Amino acid sequence: MSAEDKGLLTSKIKATEQMKQLITSYYIEAKTTRLPEGTHKPVCWITSGGPVEFLIAMDVIPVYPENHGAMCGASHIAPELAEVAENMGFSRDVCSYARLDIGAAVTKGGAIPGGLPEPDFLLCCNNICGTVIKWYEELARIFDVPLFLMDTPFIHQEKPEHATEYVRRQCMELVSFLEEKTGKAFSLDRFAEVAMLSVEAVDLWKGVLKTAEHRPSPFTCFDAFIHMAPIVTLRGTQQVVDYYKLLKGEMEDRIEKGISAVPEEKFRLIWDNIPIWYEMRNLGNLFAQNNACLVADTYTTAWAVDIKIDDPLTSMADAYTKVYLNISIDLMLDQLVALMDKFSADGLVMHSNRSCKPYSLGQYDLSRAITERTGKPALIIEADMTDSRVYSEAQTRERVEAFIESL
Amino acid sequence: MASDSLKRLLEKRDDPYSWARTWKERTGGKVLGFFCCLAPEEMIHAAGALPVRITGENRAISKSGAHLQSYCCSLARTGLDMALEGELSFMDGTVFVHTCDTMMRLSDIWRLNAGFAVHGDIVLPVRFEGPSAHEYAFSELSHFKRKMEEFLGPIDDDALNDSIKLYNKNRRLLAEFYALRLENPGLVSCDEALWIVTSSALMEKSEHNAILEEILADLKSSGAGSESDGRVRLFGIGSVMDQWDFLKMVEDVGGTIVDDDFCNGRRYFDTGAPEGIDPVESITERLWERQSCPCKHRTDRDRAACLSGRVAESKARGVIFWLFKFCEPHAFDYPHIKKALDAQGVPSLNLEIEQGSVSIEQLRTRVEALIETVRGS
Numbered sequence: 001m002s003a004e005d006k007g008l009l010t011s012k013i014k015a016t017e018q019m020k021q022l023i024t025s026y027y028i029e030a031k032t033t034r035l036p037e038g039t040h041k042p043v044c045w046i047t048s049g050g051p052v053e054f055l056i057a058m059d060v061i062p063v064y065p066e067n068h069g070a071m072c073g074a075s076h077i078a079p080e081l082a083e084v085a086e087n088m089g090f091s092r093d094v095c096s097y098a099r100l101d102i103g104a105a106v107t108k109g110g111a112i113p114g115g116l117p118e119p120d121f122l123l124c125c126n127n128i129c130g131t132v133i134k135w136y137e138e139l140a141r142i143f144d145v146p147l148f149l150m151d152t153p154f155i156h157q158e159k160p161e162h163a164t165e166y167v168r169r170q171c172m173e174l175v176s177f178l179e180e181k182t183g184k185a186f187s188l189d190r191f192a193e194v195a196m197l198s199v200e201a202v203d204l205w206k207g208v209l210k211t212a213e214h215r216p217s218p219f220t221c222f223d224a225f226i227h228m229a230p231i232v233t234l235r236g237t238q239q240v241v242d243y244y245k246l247l248k249g250e251m252e253d254r255i256e257k258g259i260s261a262v263p264e265e266k267f268r269l270i271w272d273n274i275p276i277w278y279e280m281r282n283l284g285n286l287f288a289q290n291n292a293c294l295v296a297d298t299y300t301t302a303w304a305v306d307i308k309i310d311d312p313l314t315s316m317a318d319a320y321t322k323v324y325l326n327i328s329i330d331l332m333l334d335q336l337v338a339l340m341d342k343f344s345a346d347g348l349v350m351h352s353n354r355s356c357k358p359y360s361l362g363q364y365d366l367s368r369a370i371t372e373r374t375g376k377p378a379l380i381i382e383a384d385m386t387d388s389r390v391y392s393e394a395q396t397r398e399r400v401e402a403f404i405e406s407l
Numbered sequence: 408m409a410s411d412s413l414k415r416l417l418e419k420r421d422d423p424y425s426w427a428r429t430w431k432e433r434t435g436g437k438v439l440g441f442f443c444c445l446a447p448e449e450m451i452h453a454a455g456a457l458p459v460r461i462t463g464e465n466r467a468i469s470k471s472g473a474h475l476q477s478y479c480c481s482l483a484r485t486g487l488d489m490a491l492e493g494e495l496s497f498m499d500g501t502v503f504v505h506t507c508d509t510m511m512r513l514s515d516i517w518r519l520n521a522g523f524a525v526h527g528d529i530v531l532p533v534r535f536e537g538p539s540a541h542e543y544a545f546s547e548l549s550h551f552k553r554k555m556e557e558f559l560g561p562i563d564d565d566a567l568n569d570s571i572k573l574y575n576k577n578r579r580l581l582a583e584f585y586a587l588r589l590e591n592p593g594l595v596s597c598d599e600a601l602w603i604v605t606s607s608a609l610m611e612k613s614e615h616n617a618i619l620e621e622i623l624a625d626l627k628s629s630g631a632g633s634e635s636d637g638r639v640r641l642f643g644i645g646s647v648m649d650q651w652d653f654l655k656m657v658e659d660v661g662g663t664i665v666d667d668d669f670c671n672g673r674r675y676f677d678t679g680a681p682e683g684i685d686p687v688e689s690i691t692e693r694l695w696e697r698q699s700c701p702c703k704h705r706t707d708r709d710r711a712a713c714l715s716g717r718v719a720e721s722k723a724r725g726v727i728f729w730l731f732k733f734c735e736p737h738a739f740d741y742p743h744i745k746k747a748l749d750a751q752g753v754p755s756l757n758l759e760i761e762q763g764s765v766s767i768e769q770l771r772t773r774v775e776a777l778i779e780t781v782r783g784s
Contacts, residue, residue: 091741091759093478126533133533134701134739149533149534154530156514156530160546162543162550166539166546170539173537173539329512330515352476357478357512358511360478361479361516362516363476364475364476365515
């Protein structure tokens with residue numbers, strides 16, 4: 001019997017429709033920008049952790065291959081696209097986002113009809129991994145377009161002053177790069193305005209995530225994975241601020257009316273790592289059937305950068321360097337413990353993701369340390385974020401059920 | 408035909424850390440391990456310590472499986488296993504250079520579990536171009552030097568300059584050796600040639616320089632071997648190549664690797680550090696001028712173009728890619744480099760391997776096929 005049959009899943013979040021409209025009109029603008037009736041804005045492909053505020057401030061349309069990767073994963077077309085790259089000589093062991101994106105780029109395929117709008121230039125920030133550098137180098141060759149690399153030094157134990165200075169200087173270099181590519185002058189006022197809208201959206205997003213502190217939680221992290229799209233892609237715009245006001249209102253309304261995401265929430269869990277996109281629905285049902293709600297995760301909180309109005313460039317350099325995936329596992333542990341406390345979690349579910357080494361290597365140590373520090377158990381699921389060929393549904397189901405039983 | 412010095416060097420191939428252990432017993436000095444050839448060994452040397460390279464080994468994993476997933480490269484998995492088993496207990500600490508995501512996380516796991524007295528991280532830039540990256544690299548190396556001084560004692564400029572000179576001499580001698588072998592690959596087999604370079608990062612540099620001088624003198628006077636021995640000239644691409652049995656097999660089936668881009672091969676010694684300038688600047692400058700590594704980004708140097716050019720210069724007729732399974736930086740570059748080689752009409756063979764599960768017999772057929780292709784072309 002499915003979860004729907006048992007009536008376990010709460011009705012859909014109403015704001016989803018607005019989000020779909022927002023994302024659709026964004027893709028339509030990006031797809032039509034070069035047409036006579038289009039907006040004639042340049043298109044820049046950017047990594048998910050990249051400083052998009054510069055692009056918004058310069059009227060450049062950001063396009064996110066990772067977001068598209070998630071879409072391809074969720075719509076179960078990732079393996080066929082990945083195979084295209086594999087046939088080009090890319091090993092099956094490299095990141096599946098990269099493989100499917102390369103496959104989509106050369107075939108003009110994927111989840112968007114006719115493929116993603118082609119880039120005029122590329123912006124790669126390595127604060128999420130080193131993989132993106134190799135991936136974007138390949139994109140630069142495929143499309144024969146310039147690539148700007150924003151290099152954010154990894155933080156092992158401390159962040160020296162010279163690291164912040166290096167990133168701050170690169171922000172200036174990025175400005176020059178964009179001025180040259182767009183033929184427009186950079187306006188610090190416009191940038192500050194965008195940065196403030198970004199901060200406002202991030203605060204609202206944090207507010208949305210915070211409503212899950214309520215017991216029972218009005219949403220699960222599976223909802224957050226879907227509703228994070230605007231904060232990742234379009235932060236710095238007014239529409240995103242408006243959207244998260246709406247979503248936050250709906251979540252507060254749910255709390256007031258006593259609507260919970262999982263009708264009989266008994267266990268509260270935290271998710272670690274990128275979602276298993278092709279398995280979201282099944283996993284959501286599986287946890288709900290077992291009265292467990294995934295109330296928070298380490299992934300959607302990653303877009304919570306702080307930018308200060310008095311010195312936007314330095315504070316941005318600092319914020320973009322300190323993101324969750326750019327810090328050592330002991331620093332990650334402190335954040336994980338805080339997240340578990342804040343959301344009164346009973347346990348941790350870690351997706352050991354073949355495609356993401358910076359997220360996954362260290363999880364074995366983290367899982368033990370979490371139990372030591374909080375007394376709560378951790379479960380590790382072996383999978384891949386989009387490549388379903390390496391995933392075993394039966395094994396995962398068995399492990400999840402055994403884990404929840406042990407709670 | 409090997410000289411006596413080379414014979415003595417080869418005796419240690421099955422026990423690569425014996426020099427470091429002996430050195431420590433003899434001098435009581437500190438030994439620091441490192442994985443990546445971008446590590447500023449001169450700084451460690453100038454403080455009177457011995458830098459020693461860890462390159463993993465062929466072994467079945469026991470303890471590191473509890474820390475690293477199976478989709479992590481064998482270099483990290485076997486290296487960590489050696490440390491956790493206490494086999495690196497002669498080391499006082501370890502230095503990690505930021506290269507790939509795996510090494511970045513291995514550094515964390517190593518620091519938290521391996522139990523060494525000192526741990527250094529050098530977060531070099533990934534962008535190897537532009538003044539901001541250059542200045543950042545200089546600051547980061549200076550910062551590392553200060554941190555090492557806390558543990559090893561002062562590293563003064565004179566000592567550092569002396570170490571740079573000593574290391575430069577080693578690089579010149581190794582370059583001279585490679586040049587001789589390029590002319591006359593029959594002088595030394597390719598497994599021996601790569602061991603000559605690899606051993607440089609395993610012992611005191613002055614000692615290695617002395618051995619190299621003897622080997623070079625012997626080789627020049629013997630004049631043994633000649634290009635007409637009919638072996639097919641090959642070029643090797645990859646990170647660490649320490650599979651001596653594989654290389655011997657390549658020789659057995661009629662090939663030899665005459666030049667390479669391995670980081671325990673050509674990439675270890677490929678550029679000297681400028682002398683007569685600020686020593687930290689000199690080390691930074693050397694990093695900047697070196698052949699590109701797949702973990703470092705630069706728009707002005709295309710690795711495929713550089714490598715296909717070097718393959719042509721070396722007169723190699725085939726290329727062997729020796730790539731660690733799960734090594735993303737190399738795996739990402741492979742299709743691009745292969746395309747450039749194809750365009751040049753150079754056949755290549757992609758071998759994806761894991762230390763500890765290399766099957767020479769399976770690989771033999773593939774290497775033979777490559778050699779036949781070359782001979783038939």
